[in-house]
Amino acid sequence: MLYREAGQFKTSYAADQQIFPIRQDRIGILIILAIAFFAVPMLFSEYWLKAILIPFLIFSLAALGLNILTGYAGQLSLGSAAFMAVGAFASYNFMLRVDGMPILLAFIGGGLAAAAVGIAFGLPSLRIKGFYLAVATLAAQFFIVWLLTKVGWFSNYSSSGVITAQDMEILGYRFVTPEAKYLLVLAIVVVLALLAKNMVRSSVGRAWMAVRDMDVAAEVIGIRIMHTKLLAFAVSSFYCGVAGALYAFAYIGTVEPEGFSLDLSFKILFMIIIGGVGSISGAFLGAAFIVLLPIALDVIVQQWLAGVLPPSVSSNLQLIVFGGLIIFFLIVEPHGLARLWQIGKEKLRLWPFPH
Amino acid sequence: MQFFIEVLLGGLLSGVMYSFVALGFVLIYKASGVFNFAQGAMVFAAALTFVGFQEMGLPFPAALLAAFAVMVVLGIVTERVVLRPLVNQPPITLFMATIGLTYVIEGLAQGVWGANVRGLELGIEDVPVQWLMDSTGIGVSTFDLFGAGVAALLVTLLALFFQYTRIGRALRAVADDHQAALSIGIPLQTIWRIVWAVAGFVALVAGLIWGARNGVSFSLTFTALKALPVLILGGFTSIPGAIVGGLIIGSTEKLAEVYLGEYVGGGIDSWFPYVMALAFLLVRPEGLFGEKHIDRV
Amino acid sequence: MxxxxxxxxxxxxxxxxxxxxxxxxxxxxxxxxxxxxxxxxxxxxxxxxxxxxxxxxxxxxxxxxxxxxxxxxxxxxxxxxxxxxxIARTFQNIALFKGMSVLDNIMTGRITKMHASFLEQAIHFGRARREELEHRHKVEEVIDFLEIQHIRKTPVGRLPYGLQKRVELARALAAEPxxxxxxxxxxxxxxxxxxxxxxxxxxxxxxxxxxxxxxxxxxxxxxxxxxxxxxxxxxxxxxxxxxxxxxxxxxxxxxxxxxxx
Known part of the structure; x- marks a missing residue:
C-alpha cells in the first residue's frame, strides 16, 4: 500500500480537522488497534504479556502524562513516579475503604487524587521556571514517597508501607489471566490516549503550547497562565496516577512506596526524550524502547559476552547505555523517535520520486 | 541549650558539606550556563576512583593525583562529547543531557571499580574535640571541624583563583556574557574544560570528605542531591549563596529532624530541605543573592 | 481614508x-x-x-x-x-509560538472567545467540535485578509522574518480586537x-x-x-x-x- 496524500482534497474544515487527517494514517491506526486487541493476546506468550506488553502500556501512559506536562506545557518534572505512587495508593484505599467500589471508579479516583496532589506541587510553577521548577518537583518525589512510607493509614498499617492490590472485577468478571489484564490495560490506555490527542489539538492544547513557547505573549493573548499551567499539572498527574494504579493492580500486584523512586521518574523522562518530546505517539515509542532495551541488553550480554564480562557489569552496562542514548538522542534527534518516524513518512510520501 | 547548640553546630558543619557539592554546580553554571545534574555522580565517581587506586596499592598522594587526573579527563571528554555538540541548545536540553551523563558516570565508575561499599580513611578521627568538650560540655566532631576547614581553604583558593589569575578573569568574562567573551578572543572551549576540571577537583575533595564520613557507596549520589535545595536557596550563580545556603539547609535540616522528626516518624531530612527551599522561593523567587529578573518584551 | x-x-x-x-x-x-x-x-x-x-x-x-x-x-x-x-498586541521582537504551525498560532488568538469546557474538548464533542469549526472559519478569513493561505500549515519557526511579522498581526487580528x-x-x-x-x-x-x-x-x-x-x-x-x-x-x-x- 502506498502512502499518498494525493487526491485527498479536503472540502471542508471539518475534514481538515479530523483527528488523523490522512486516510492512510486512519487505516494504520485501525490496523494497529485491531492487532493489539485481537491478534496480540492470541499470538504472544503469557510471559510476553505479563512482563513486557503490560508494563509497556502502563509506562506509555505515564510517559503520556509527563509529555503533556513537559512536552506540551513546557514544565519539566522529575517527580512523575511520585504521582504514580499517589494513584496506586489512592486506588488501593478506595477499594479497601469503600464497599463495592467498582475498580474503574477506583482507578479514576486514584487519578483524581494524583491530580489534586499534582496541582499542589504545581503551584511553585507560577513563580519559578526551568531548572528551579525541575528541582522543586524533586520535593514532590521525596516528600510523597516519605509520606506514604511513614503514615501507616495509607498502606492499612502494613510494614514499611507495602500494599497488595485487590483483585480487579468488572460486572462479575475477574481479570486474573495475563490476557484479561492486558486487554483491560490496553482499553484504558487507548481511551486515555485518544482523549489526550483531542486535548492537544483543541484550544486547551494550544494554550499549553503557547505557555511553553512564550508565556508573556500567551498572557497578552488572553490565556490565563495560572489556570493553564495548573491544568497541565492536573491532567499530567491524572495520567501518571492512573498509570500508577495500573502498575499496582495489573502489573506488580504488591508495591511499596520506595518502588516509585527517583529512578523510575528518570526512566519516564527518558521515555519522552527518546520517544519524542511533545508527541503522543512518542510516548508509546519511547516506552517500548525503554522497556525492551534492558531485555535486549541482557540477551546480548548473556549470549555473546557471557564469558567476557563479569555478571555485575550487566546492570552497569544498562546505566551506561541508557545515559549514553539520552545524550545521543538529545544531540542527534531532540524530537526523538516520533520525529524519525515522521521523517520516514515524509520520505515515503515522496517515494520513489524525491524531487 | 547545650543540646540545641550541639545540634546546630553539627548541622552547620554538615551544611558545609552540602556547600561543597553546591560549589561544583555553581562553578559550572556560572561558566557555561549548564545546570550539571551529574555533579553528584562526579562526587561518587571521584571518591570511588580514589579508593580504587588506594586498593591497587598507591600511596595517599599518588592516589589523590591519579583520581584528580581521572576527573580532569572526565571533564575534557564531557566537554568534547556532550557540551560541544549541544552548544546553543536550550538550557533545559543541556540539563537533561547531564541527567544522561549521571547514568553514564555512575555506570562507568561502578563498572570499573565494583559496586560494593568501601571505607575511606583520611586519618582523622570522628571524635569530639576534647578541650571544647571539657570547657563547655559541647561535643563537636574533630572530623567535621576538619571538613569545615578544608571547605574554607577551598573557597578561599577558588576566590583567589577567580580574582587574580588570567584564567579566572577570562572565566568571569565568560560567565558574564558568552558572546562578548568570544568576541574578544577568549577561547570558550578551553574555559569550559578548565571549569569542568575544577568542578571535578571540587567533587574529589567533597567525595573524600563525605566518603570518609559515611563510606563510599552509591548512596553518596543521593547525599549530593541535597546540594540542589542549597542551590535554590542560594541562587545558581552565587558562590557565597552556595556557602550560606548550605549552612542554612544543613542546620535547619538537623534541627527539624531532632525537634520535629519524632512527631512525624523521622526521616524527614529526605525532603525537608526541598520543602524549605520551595517555601523560600515562593516568597523570593530570585533566591538569597540573585537579582530580580525583569522580562523584557 | x-x-x-x-x-x-x-x-x-x-x-x-x-x-x-x-x-x-x-x-x-x-x-x-x-x-x-x-x-x-x-x-x-x-x-x-x-x-x-x-x-x-x-x-x-x-x-x-x-x-x-x-x-x-x-x-x-x-x-x-x-x-x-x-486589546490585542504585536511585539517588537516577534513573539510567536515557535513550536506551532501558522494556523495554530492564529487559532490561539481566538482563545478568549472559545468557551467549551476542558472535558468537552477532551471528548471533542458538542460545543468543542462546533467551536473548533466556527473559529476555524473566522481564522481563515484573517488568513485570506493577510494573504498567507499558502503557509497555514507551516511551523512558524521556518518562516522568513517578514512573514512572521504578518502571522503575528494575524494572531492579533483573529481576536477581533x-x-x-x-x-x-x-x-x-x-x-x-x-x-x-x-x-x-x-x-x-x-x-x-x-x-x-x-x-x-x-x-x-x-x-x-x-x-x-x-x-x-x-x-x-x-x-x-x-x-x-x-x-x-x-x-x-x-x-x-x-x-x-
Whole structure:
C-alpha cells in the first residue's frame, strides 16, 4: 500500500480537522488497534504479556502524562513516579475503604487524587521556571514517597508501607489471566490516549503550547497562565496516577512506596526524550524502547559476552547505555523517535520520486 | 541549650558539606550556563576512583593525583562529547543531557571499580574535640571541624583563583556574557574544560570528605542531591549563596529532624530541605543573592 | 481614508510613572486615544515607547497614575483581562509560538472567545467540535485578509522574518480586537514588505474600525498613516498632536536632531 496524500482534497474544515487527517494514517491506526486487541493476546506468550506488553502500556501512559506536562506545557518534572505512587495508593484505599467500589471508579479516583496532589506541587510553577521548577518537583518525589512510607493509614498499617492490590472485577468478571489484564490495560490506555490527542489539538492544547513557547505573549493573548499551567499539572498527574494504579493492580500486584523512586521518574523522562518530546505517539515509542532495551541488553550480554564480562557489569552496562542514548538522542534527534518516524513518512510520501 | 547548640553546630558543619557539592554546580553554571545534574555522580565517581587506586596499592598522594587526573579527563571528554555538540541548545536540553551523563558516570565508575561499599580513611578521627568538650560540655566532631576547614581553604583558593589569575578573569568574562567573551578572543572551549576540571577537583575533595564520613557507596549520589535545595536557596550563580545556603539547609535540616522528626516518624531530612527551599522561593523567587529578573518584551 | 469617523476618547492614560528598581522608564505621562484613530508613539531608542504599550495592556504595572479604558478607571491593567476587553498586541521582537504551525498560532488568538469546557474538548464533542469549526472559519478569513493561505500549515519557526511579522498581526487580528497595539510592525522589513504592512494596517483600521496604537521608527510611515502622534524622550512626553504639529515642535526637533536651543 502506498502512502499518498494525493487526491485527498479536503472540502471542508471539518475534514481538515479530523483527528488523523490522512486516510492512510486512519487505516494504520485501525490496523494497529485491531492487532493489539485481537491478534496480540492470541499470538504472544503469557510471559510476553505479563512482563513486557503490560508494563509497556502502563509506562506509555505515564510517559503520556509527563509529555503533556513537559512536552506540551513546557514544565519539566522529575517527580512523575511520585504521582504514580499517589494513584496506586489512592486506588488501593478506595477499594479497601469503600464497599463495592467498582475498580474503574477506583482507578479514576486514584487519578483524581494524583491530580489534586499534582496541582499542589504545581503551584511553585507560577513563580519559578526551568531548572528551579525541575528541582522543586524533586520535593514532590521525596516528600510523597516519605509520606506514604511513614503514615501507616495509607498502606492499612502494613510494614514499611507495602500494599497488595485487590483483585480487579468488572460486572462479575475477574481479570486474573495475563490476557484479561492486558486487554483491560490496553482499553484504558487507548481511551486515555485518544482523549489526550483531542486535548492537544483543541484550544486547551494550544494554550499549553503557547505557555511553553512564550508565556508573556500567551498572557497578552488572553490565556490565563495560572489556570493553564495548573491544568497541565492536573491532567499530567491524572495520567501518571492512573498509570500508577495500573502498575499496582495489573502489573506488580504488591508495591511499596520506595518502588516509585527517583529512578523510575528518570526512566519516564527518558521515555519522552527518546520517544519524542511533545508527541503522543512518542510516548508509546519511547516506552517500548525503554522497556525492551534492558531485555535486549541482557540477551546480548548473556549470549555473546557471557564469558567476557563479569555478571555485575550487566546492570552497569544498562546505566551506561541508557545515559549514553539520552545524550545521543538529545544531540542527534531532540524530537526523538516520533520525529524519525515522521521523517520516514515524509520520505515515503515522496517515494520513489524525491524531487 | 547545650543540646540545641550541639545540634546546630553539627548541622552547620554538615551544611558545609552540602556547600561543597553546591560549589561544583555553581562553578559550572556560572561558566557555561549548564545546570550539571551529574555533579553528584562526579562526587561518587571521584571518591570511588580514589579508593580504587588506594586498593591497587598507591600511596595517599599518588592516589589523590591519579583520581584528580581521572576527573580532569572526565571533564575534557564531557566537554568534547556532550557540551560541544549541544552548544546553543536550550538550557533545559543541556540539563537533561547531564541527567544522561549521571547514568553514564555512575555506570562507568561502578563498572570499573565494583559496586560494593568501601571505607575511606583520611586519618582523622570522628571524635569530639576534647578541650571544647571539657570547657563547655559541647561535643563537636574533630572530623567535621576538619571538613569545615578544608571547605574554607577551598573557597578561599577558588576566590583567589577567580580574582587574580588570567584564567579566572577570562572565566568571569565568560560567565558574564558568552558572546562578548568570544568576541574578544577568549577561547570558550578551553574555559569550559578548565571549569569542568575544577568542578571535578571540587567533587574529589567533597567525595573524600563525605566518603570518609559515611563510606563510599552509591548512596553518596543521593547525599549530593541535597546540594540542589542549597542551590535554590542560594541562587545558581552565587558562590557565597552556595556557602550560606548550605549552612542554612544543613542546620535547619538537623534541627527539624531532632525537634520535629519524632512527631512525624523521622526521616524527614529526605525532603525537608526541598520543602524549605520551595517555601523560600515562593516568597523570593530570585533566591538569597540573585537579582530580580525583569522580562523584557 | 474613507468611511471611518474618529470617535470619543476610549483610552485615557493619566500621569503614568513606571520604574524598574531605581531606573525611571516613564515619568508622569498623560495622553489619550480616540476610537477608530491611528495613534502613533514615536521617540528615540530607550524613550520608553515599548514600556508605554506594556502599561496599556498590563504587562507592566505603573507605580503611579491611572488608566481609564472604556470609562472604567483603574490603577493598572492585567494582560489577559486586557485581551478579554478587546486589546490585542504585536511585539517588537516577534513573539510567536515557535513550536506551532501558522494556523495554530492564529487559532490561539481566538482563545478568549472559545468557551467549551476542558472535558468537552477532551471528548471533542458538542460545543468543542462546533467551536473548533466556527473559529476555524473566522481564522481563515484573517488568513485570506493577510494573504498567507499558502503557509497555514507551516511551523512558524521556518518562516522568513517578514512573514512572521504578518502571522503575528494575524494572531492579533483573529481576536477581533477593538484596539490593536503594534510595536514596530515594520522594523527590519524591506520597502515592499513595509508597503504591504502599511496597507494591512490601514485596511484593518478602515474596514473593521479598529483603533490602532503603533510604535514606529520610520518617520515617513508615521506621518503618512497616523492621525495623532505622541512623542516620548527619556521617558517623558515632549510632544503630542497631529503629524504636522509634531513635526514643527521645536522640542521634538531637538530630541531627534540633537540641536540645543
Amino acid at each position: 474613507s468611511g471611518r469617523k474618529i470617535g470619543d476618547v476610549i483610552l485615557d492614560l493619566q500621569n503614568i510613572s513606571l520604574r524598574f528598581g531605581g531606573v525611571k522608564a516613564l515619568t508622569d505621562i498623560s495622553f489619550n486615544v480616540r476610537e477608530h484613530e491611528v495613534r502613533a508613539i514615536i521617540g528615540p531608542n530607550g524613550a520608553g515607547k515599548s514600556s508605554m504599550l506594556n502599561v496599556i495592556n498590563g504587562v507592566y504595572h505603573p507605580q503611579e497614575g491611572r488608566i481609564v479604558f472604556h470609562g472604567e478607571e483603574r490603577r493598572k491593567m492585567e494582560p489577559h483581562k486586557a485581551a478579554k476587553q478587546g 477593538t484596539m490593536l497595539l503594534l510595536d514596530e510592525p515594520m522594523a527590519g522589513m524591506n520597502v515592499e514588505e513595509k508597503q504591504d504592512m502599511c496597507r494591512f494596517i490601514l485596511d484593518v483600521n478602515d474596514q473593521f474600525g479598529t483603533t490602532i496604537v503603533l510604535i514606529e521608527h520610520d518617520m515617513g510611515v508615521v506621518m503618512d498613516i497616523s492621525d495623532r502622534v505622541v512623542v516620548l524622550d527619556y521617558g517623558k512626553k515632549i510632544g503630542d498632536g497631529t503629524p504636522d504639529e509634531v513635526r514643527n515642535n521645536p522640542e521634538v526637533i531637538s530630541a531627534y536632531l540633537g540641536v540645543a536651543h
